[in-house]
Amino acid sequence: MSLVDFDAPINFKFNGKALQGFDGDTLASALLRNGVKVVARSFKYHRPRGIMAAGSEEPNALVEIHASGVCEPNRRATTIKLFEGLDARSQNFVGSVDRDLLAINDLLSPFFAAGFYYKTFMWPRAFWEKLYEPIIRRAAGLGSIMKTPDPDSYDKGFLHCDVLIIGGGPAGLLAALNAGEAGKQVILCDEDFILGGRLLSEDIDVDGTPAADWAKLTAHRLMMMPNVRVMKRTTVYGVYDHGIYGALETRRDAIGLKTPRHILWRIYAKTSILAAGATERPIAFENNDRPGIMLAGAARTYANRFGVTLGDNAALLTNNDDGLRTSARHVLDVRGGESVVNTKGRSGVKSVTLNSGQSLPVDGLYMSGGWNPNVHLTCHKRGRPKWDDVLSCFLPDAGNLPADMKVIGSANGAFSTQAVFDSANAACKTLGIKAAMRPKSEDAPVKVTAFWHVKTKGRAWVDFQNDVTAKDIALAHQEGFSSVEHVKRYTTLGMATDQGKTSNVLGLAVLAQASGRTIPETGTTIFRPPYTPVPIGAFAGAHRGTHFKPTRLTPSHKYSAEQGATFVDTGYWKRAQWIARPGEKGWRDSVDREVLTTRGSVGICDVSTLGKIDVQGKDAGKFLNKVYVNTFSTLKVGRCRYGLMLREDGIAMDDGTSARLSKTHYITTTTTAKAGPVYRHMEFCRQVLFPEMDVHLISTTDQWAQYSVAGPNARKLLEKIVDPNFDISNEAFPYMACGQITVCGGTRARLFRLSFSGELAYEISVPARYGDALIRALMSAGEEYGAALYGTEALGVMRIEKGHAAGNELDGRTTAAHLGLGGFVSGKKDCIGKVLSAREGLNDGVALVGFIADNPKDTLHNGAHFSAELGKAGPNEDLGHMSSVAYSPELKHWVGLGFIAGGKSRIGETVYARDFVRNHHVKVKIVSPHFVDPDGERLRG
Amino acid sequence: MIINHPLLGPRDASEFVHMGDASLMHRPDPKSETAADDFYRYQYLRDNPAGLYAELWFHEQGDRSWLVVTRNTLTHEIIDVQLARHIARQKS
Amino acid sequence: MDKLTPLSVFENYSRDWDGFSIAEITGVELVSLSVAGGHEKEFAKAMKTALGCALPAPGTVVPAGEGLVMWTAPGQYLAMIPGGNDRADEELAAAIGATGYAVLQSDGWGILQISGDKIFDVLERFVPLNLRNCADNFAARTSAHHMAVICVRLLDGAWLLLTPRTSAAGFLESLEHVTDNVIG
Structure with missing residues (x-):
């Protein structure tokens, strides 16, 4: 039943070694088929690790993809679709992945227990910057980041639908079929490149035909429907407000080609159906992290879907009936009192030690601790899942789902294939969608007994990616970090790139046991988007370089x-x-x-x-009287007038000139920077504050x-x-x-x-x-x-030579009085800002004046603050600041504008302009701000 | 976030600019004896409810209408959207 | 002095892909019209006389002779009039008299016509609105890649995209870019 095309070979490299896989392989399945056992080194202890899972939940097998001098780190080997020329490499080692020099960390493990960085590297203080930090930086992190520009392109888009179906396994396929036949606009997303979910990996039938065939046929039917959009390799990573979903579509894994590598979609859905399936749990026992130790469901996936022969002497450790579907020579059922207490085989599991003391030679070990429904998306709007003791898992809280979301299939605790199909049809019925078909399949009852970890003094892994063991969790509790939120951050459980998909529930079960609480009492942390990592480039889309913003x-x-x-x-x-x-x-x-x-x-x-706003209407002049401090209704046709606009709090907002072209027609200008905000403000005044006026605005800047x-x-x-x-x-x-x-x-x-x-x-x-x-x-x-x-x-x-205020002076803190325009404010009428402009404290006597250097050869600096003397210059000595400076070619010296306490009354005095940033302190004379042609004769010539 | 524009239907919030509390619609009478105090309250004093909250949005990338949106700050549900000019005209 | 030569926004741009075409529309005047307060009925009558059309409802466009009129805001409409006459606003102002106010907008916008069976595949990478399933007489303003765009659906299935003149070069580059991404 393999879905790999053995007639279509694909050549690739792993750590420089040329290998062969086939079309339909992931990198993981191809590596396993080639007998590659050690794929990575763990985060802290640099232990050899292999492939543990078959999907996006994979915690261990993180690799880098290399192509033409660039590298993409932290890719799961399980979600890379094998392509010709793939150059994949292990990461997080020094030397080689098979002989990592940093494996010494494993021997030093007692020093790397949970929270070690809060207790070490503190003394002596001087060592932190020069010694500890550089070492930690080099050793920390998983993959390495490129320092060259990302050669790939990305795109973004917007989709609309009646029903968004998240997950293309049996539940999602059936729901999509129903909704499609009912004429709805449907979008079906699945993170895999083939639709079918678990149907592709289990040896079961649907309506008498192999499940994978049923999946293929149904997928084909869906792709033929014009009202159904099937999106493969598309992960719905986040649920947002009002029916908005974020989805990442991966077009290809090859790097550096011309077409977009990823497309980020914003999906607007009237309703959604979550059919995200479930993820299997490992069991924690000493040395449960060796290469060759794998989740049982993953073993079936590799055997059935990918046609990989894993070995003929494997052991299976399970606490539930579903695990028993896996072919293994030795079956260890914890419900019968059996368990594994230790394993041997650093580069690949060689033997397991049973609780009976017996040592069993094996070539693989499969573990199944039960299944966790993938409830994540139901929690993105702060829902908390509910613990079910019978099923031994968390289920979505039906009373607190994101608007309109329905959850079906194993994401909602339906585990037999029949139960999954039935739940899809039932949910569709509540949406008024008829069942298009009622498929028949296996209906095995769920039989699971909670079993979390085998207590040991050694290290039993819980979070494989962040190297967090059951001991770490117990230590956190012992040190007082007992809340699940504290344990997460103290131990880093669930904080790696896999976000705890195979470790969160196991971790909190271990915590519950260590702290004597039930699982519901212990609670969960909050799931947040994204469900799986999203490249930053995808969020940028085409908005890079010159297209970051409009020009x-x-x-x-x-x-x-x-x-x-x-x-x-x-x-x-x-x-x-x-x-x-x-x-x-x-x-x-x-x-x-x-x-x-x-x-x-x-x-x-x-x-x-400069902004140009066309203002027309019977009340145009009256309207401008309201938004400017001075009067415009009296402006003659064929004349312009300078206007100052205040914010309602009395601070100057903008200035410009208005020209009157006719009785009912003005053109108002704004500064370049304020064109948008002033227009917005004027529309607010027009629509909301003075709706009775007949006045109409439109921008004519372009x-x-x-x-x-x-x-x-x-x-x-x-x-x-x-x-x-x-x-x-x-x-x-x-x-x-x-x-x-x-x-x-x-x-x-x-x-x-x-x-x-x-x-x-x-x-x-x-x-x-x-x-x-x-x-x-x-x-x-x-x-x-x-x-x-x-x-x-x-x-x-x-304009500085003339003493005209501009953006430096209208900086959001200055008033009409500060600008020397206090007399400009009409006493006869109300305007925006009039009342609060008169408030106490706002009028402090500071005003705009001119400055020249006492020594004409000196330069003046913008931003310098004035003090009466040199020496101490604190807030009590501060008299104001220089706001604009320029070299005047006509006068052949520097001129400046600035605000000083006392304003024009100080003309003739000298003060000091203090620039501590550039260490430039200059004696300056206070003068009129009108340097060139002070009487304005040239203007009127 | 989606704002259901009374005339144009549902639109993405990215088309809008947020201004603030809808109380800004009710500009005090500048001629009143208590004008200074009224304007101080109008400009600076705000409630911060955990629950329904009315706010002003400007449809900058759309029809340039000012809208009053009533939104639940806890659940983000928007229960009402009106043209600000309608409310303003009714008031005056 | 010699007469001033006008320049079109996109220099008469035109380009075809497999299933998609973009071409600049020139020689069209845009005039924004606002209804004078209290004169709604008279304005509608004046528009009927001047342009031969009823006023469009929000979010829609109506044919008006050889041109179009679209709704842009409460009490505001945008008329598209063929002709290459840079005083079209003055003429319309005279036609509607005291019932409303007219402002020339032709130079503030560039107009592109897009057509082909891949229109929606391209537009879904560009514009957040649900254009695949909208009314036949749809016309609305939104933003595309942070730039303003007015989308107008024409009777023959083609669309007009209007975008402000000063950012038009970047708008066209962005549209070409998403088209290349979709079609190649």
Whole structure:
């Protein structure tokens, strides 16, 4: 009944040795068939380990997959589908897996008992950093991590269904068939690459045919249904709120190919059926971890599904009837008083010692301590499973399942194949889904007697992967860590990559016995997603490198790049920071030139990134009065006005200018960074706070390309662009005017006479489809004036020279008064933030002023704090801080803006600017924040 | 998490931005004599219930409506979703 | 000065895979229309006259002459009008008068038409909505790979995807990437 295709050989390597397997093998089955016994070394003691299980619960056989210089660690050999060219290697050894030099840890085991790291490596203190930590780092962990980028690609997706069926064994297959025939949208997921679950491994019949054949036929029927989506090698790893499930689909194990290796799916399901089956328990006895000691069900899987001959002289240790299905020469049933007290054979079990004292030579040992329903997903929403004394296992708590989840099959304690099928049909019935068929199969009664461990002074393994023994659990209890949560963390039981699938229940049973409690009294820890490990790359999907976040490009991006601009990331935007010209040696050369050219002739800057919000309605002006501290309803049509926006707690949120295009039409601008939050805030005011107003908002940030044209020649340049029927003379279009115009022979445009730089300046905007053409036209028109394209650095220098507040000043702590705009707040009307802006304590006399160095050669540092004197500088000496600094090419020295107690009343005084981070302390003079053209004559020219 | 938008049906929470307590809908009267105290409470004092809790969400990647979602903070069940503007209009 | 040449968002992009095609739609104007408070009935009448359609319900799109009108928010609609006229908002504003307000949106969005029998296989890697099983007149805004997208189902089974202009290049790269992942 083997499902391996012996006509399709596959060549692979294990630890450098060339071996052969077949299509349908896992790495584990192929290794066993090739007689490989030692596959790994255990975590702490570096004991030789073999393959213990056949599925994702495997604790021992962790390997690395290698391909073209990269390595994926911690893969279970049992879940790697064998592929041509697989290069698999053992991990966690020094030397070779067969002769691990770190096996000395096994001899030192008394020093590595549970909690040893809380008791050792403490003294002397100095040894920790230089000696202990490096040693522990090298020895710790299982696999090793690559330091090179992950060469694989991953994807993510979203699926919707009526019924999500988790598990494709007999229960899941039948439920899927029923739901599919009933016309539901069905998704069926199974972690294996063949559907069928235990049907693939047991020598039983369904409706008179071999179970594996029934599985194959049913799977085929399902794959033919257009309303059923069968997803193999797909693990539903987590249950989330409101019917959302996380699933990881593994496309292949080969590394470094072009197509995605894993796909992470978010599944939205109206209802779900958990058919996740059950996992077998080992029994704890001394030296129960040797290679060749395996779970009984796994032995049947290897024999039946994979056609591996395991050996003809094996012993079986069982506490239940299901274990008796396994072929073994020697059957030891604990219910008859027999048990195993020890084993021999370091590289492969050679003999077992019975409790009678007899020593039995064997070539393998199979153990079955009973089966644990896989209840994990029922607990992801903090459900706790309930102990069943008769079945000797935990069952899902039917009263506390994640919304709408039904549990069927052995996941719900139905163990005979007939009981499994019946439970599937019964659950479907409660969902209003008819049974499509009623298969008949074996119906053996469950007979199990609880038997957890054979008491010994030696080491009896409970958690094989983290090397936790029954002795460790007893020690934890003895030291006072008796709560199951403490035992878990003190011993690390259940904390390895297998998350205790073969050890949790055994461990808490051992704890219960050691502490004289029942299992229900001892309780369980909480199961959390993911059920099995999920690669971090899968969570990232395609969002890596340049696709980690969106990139927004301005309308002049292409042109700026052609001109050699250096770009800076501002949120999602790429903005030109400076545009170097040939011969310039550093960014200061470029920035100084851009500033001097703009102030001396004309400069052009892309300001499209600033938020532009279209505000229309009868009450548009009234609305803006509510969100800004100053008044906009009085703004004339054809004029702009600066506005300051507060948060309701009185702190400055954002600033910008609003232009009035008509009685009912304003364009409001925001800073680049605050475009999203301001829009959100304005919609909150519109929809929730002032719903009676007729006002409508929409973002037009991407709709319009907008360029600043600034400098003494700005008007002359624009007169070459603006169509002649529009008068932009100083008289017709004064400072702060705005209007709708056309440019370049009829193209629609808007012109705003605004100046951030303090020069004679305009902002001109066109629909973004013309943005590229306009920047080229402006630069071409500007050639005769030596126009410079300028970036965010020059923009910043010029606004600092003028004392304009920007993001550094509107930092979420400052008020209108701090910014020197206290008088700007209208006394005649309410606005957001008005009431709390007047509260005591907020107005502390700190205000924005200018700073220059006492010695003109000194540089100024952003972030420096002011104190009256040098020397001690603590909170009591702190007078404020420097918020923005720049080198002024016009004044030929550094200028700064900052907040100081006493504000403008201190102009003329000197203080010290203290930067302890960069150890730079400078004597500074307090001056007006308006450094260049302080009377604003250039603006109005 | 899924928010059942009253007009658009169930949508993934990733389409929304969370603002906070629904009490933010009830902005105090700035002209009242107790305005300073009222605004202080409005801005800063909050209940933190283990159970039903009404909060404001903004459908940023959708229709840009503000919604009032009533959610059980213990079980995460959402029992009610309304357009904030409806509640606000009824109030005014 | 020479007249300014407009640039399309995707430079007239078009590409075919086995069972899937993407092509930029150009020469279409987008105008956002908002209903003036208290003028719902008059606005509906004005729209019927101006665009020849009834107002779409939430989450839907209606044909309007050779174009479409979709619902975008309570009291707000997006009209797609063929024509290449960058003053389409002013014309519509004149047509609806005091019953509403119009804002040009054509330049803020790029439009891609996708078609082919593998549409849903691609879209399920891109968009969280249940597009496989939605109404024939479905139109909704959501996000794809952290970027805004408006998905519009057309009568012939093709779809339109609208995405903001400034992040459009990355949007198209992402769409091509998931298509390559699905189809190869």
